[in-house]
Amino acid sequence: MQINRLFDIINYQIATYDKEISLAQKVNGEWTGYSSKELKSIVDNLSLAFLSAGILSGEKVAIISDNRPEWNFVDLALQQIGAISVPMYPTISAEDYKYIFEHAEVKMVFVGNEEIFEKAKIATAGTTIEILSFDSLESCNHWEAFMKSGETGNLADLERLKEQVKSDDLFTIIYTSGTTGRPKGVMLSHRNIIHNLLAVEDRLIIQKGTSKALSFLPLCHIYERTGSFCFMYMGISIYYAESMEKIGENLKEVQPHVFNTVPRLLEKVYDKIVSKGYELTGLKKSLFFWALNLGLKFEPNKSQGFWYDLQLNLANKIIFSKWREALGGNVQQINSGASALQPRLARVFWSAGIPVCEGYGLTETSPVVSASICNLEDIRIGFVGKLVKEVQVQIAEDGEILVKGPNVMLGYYKQPDMTAECIKNGWFHTGDIGELHDGGYLKITDRKKEMFKTSGGKYIAPQPMENKFKESTLIEQILVVGENKNYPAALIVPSFDGLRDYCRHKDIPYTKDAEMIQKPEIIEKYQREIDLLNKYFGKWEQVKRFILLPNPWGIESGELTPTMKLKRKVIHSKYANEIEGLYN
Structure with a gap:
């Protein structure tokens, strides 16, 4: 079936994979999952609840929470009635919430927990904005009670509203965190994200329908959000990590085949591994650093001879196998984005049989512009992969990367001048400096403003x-x-x-x-x-x-x-x- 709007993925997943576990989280120490059909039922009831509450097409609803299935439920439910989600970081201040609520003209807010609720209360003081929570809180309406208000709604009415939603319609406004000044509201359409998830599908080497993903990067960031739509489309079960502190524990429990990350977390994993190496003594310590030094010399698409290969095979059996076990034992692909990955980390992880694939993009490009092809022949360490289909890149005279394609945003919300400043003649000016090499491999060298x-x-x-x-x-x-x-x-x-x-x-x-x-x-x-x-x-x-x-x-x-x-x-x-x- 054709995917024209993001919520079409629900019916596509049911028809193609009918997952027993589509989304999962840990509740009271146990992993609890929602099937594809349960996902559809919850999302439909929430859509009807929004209609009952008077939320109309084009109106804005904020989501502020750590990753959990409820995040997806609300997001998809809003899409089905043509309403606009405004995701926000749980970590930002009440003052930032207030600015975004006012700028986006938010009508309703969903918060994850008590701490976020308290900040949202401050930000909504003196307004008519309603707050609902995912956790059960004494002084806040719970999302399940809200959902029940939609159970008496008319599904035929909902289907008519769904038909009115078009591929080019705005589905979300993402306020970029920004390294300077007030955040800008990036407007993205269904088409923007659908193009992106279809464009990166062939860069994922994992098995459709049976694989598992662990999710811990914020869903409010476009990288994890597009990634989650892609996983859902490919029939990959998504398990939400309990917290950043429990990622190691959750990796061992879930045993995922894939996850998305940022270089900072991979650096911490590597440093922890090296730190444990220093704690070893005698022969064990010598073997550890022998294996590590082999990994630092690894070249994925270049033969280093029989002797090197023999040593590396041995290192994989006695040292690197323990690294793979620490990641759950099943990881076939790690996607790294948001900033530059140290080449030495890529070498070491690839040498250890842990493929780390870099990609490049921005919120304004939905986000993927380029992504690595996950095999030893096509990977290029130091590059952020090859351009994905239908995305064009041009390098300006000053080295700036310009992007054109169906992934480029609709514009900045309420900021036409700023939109015109960064999109000229259809080319989005990224602000990044880079080089495009033969075969469409992209290399980022710096940030123009930095x-x-x-x-x-x-x-x-x-x-x-x-x-x-x-x-x-x-x-x-x-x-x-x-x-x-x-x-x-x-x-x-x-x-x-x-x-x-x-x-x-x-x-x-x-x-x-x-x-x-x-x-x-x-x-x-x-x-x-x-x-x-x-x-x-x-x-x-x-x-x-x-x-x-x-x-x-x-x-x-x-x-x-x-x-x-x-x-x-x-x-x-x-x-x-x-x-x-x-x-x-």
Whole structure:
């Protein structure tokens, strides 16, 4: 059957796969699933409940919750009546909620838990906006009670409304987290997302109808949301992780075949593995680092000879098999997006039989522009895959990536001037700098607005530098600075786990994090790390001075976006004195 609107996926899944578990979550310690038919019944009743509550086609309803099946229920139910979902990050402030509620003219809000409810109450004070909750809360209407109000509705009326929804209709407004200023409302149509999910279907090597996915990236972000529609279309059961802290435990329980992630989480997985390697002793420790070093030399599409292959096969049996077990034992594909993946991580994971595939895109492109082909012949480490079908890319004179295709957004909500500024002659200006290589392979080199010039007139691209420096097991986060200065410098948040391992190895007594980074021998160690990694860059790019910071940057503290990108202006402002000190 034809998929013209996203909610058509429900009937398609029933007709093609009729899943016993379409969506699942853990409730009271047990995994609880919803079948394809249960999904349809709940979504239809919710659509009728929205109609009963007076929600009309084109009106906006906000969803603020961690990932759970109820998120999908509300999203799909709104689509069926032509209403518009406005997903929001649970982690942002009440002030941000208030701005989006007002700007989007939201009529109703669904919240996940008590904490979000309290923020939503503040944001809706003095308005007629109704709040409903997914958790059972004393002072808030529950979603199931709301759904029951639709049970007496007329399904024939609903079918007539569904017929009126067209492929090019707006289905969601996603307010981008943004690294600067107020968020912009990206308007996406059913067609935008349908094109994208069909375009990436052939990049997924997992079995349709029988595979499982673990979902933990926020559904309010377009990356996981389009991914979830794609999984549903392919008949892949989606299991929602309990929390970021329980991903490791949930991987072992669910044993997924696929999941989407961001490089930051893969970096943490890798650092944890290496940290455990340092705890080993004797032959076990020697074998661990022998295997790791083999992995760091891995080239997926290049033969390295019989001896290397023989060693790698052995390493896979005695060392890397344990890595695969830690991910559940069944992982066939990991999709990495939202920021650049360190090439060494891609090498090591591929060598360990854990395919990590990079992709590239933006909220404005629904999101996928390019995605890796998941096999050893076609994967290109350091690239973000090949362009997906019907998407065109052009590289502007200044290196900016321009995109054209059915995945490009309708525009920014209530901001026609800003829309006209970034979509010119049908080409969306991404703000990213990149290169397009033979065969349609795309490489991202930096973010246009993040490049800066030193006082000597040399351009610095900070992202590739930061990505390289994070290869050190002692560096958790780093920001390269130096605009209009005579040399680059860096703010460094140490990997305190890595630092503890180093101190244990060198018999250096460890006290408090803030104290350790003041010790001369620790500063000297970091200087050696910087000197080692500086060799990969031109003399004008090399970091001349740095400062170690005691507190990690986070979403709640304001230095990171919800997708864990650096908010450079915020960090510059917050650490203005420290940055100035690097040049005195």
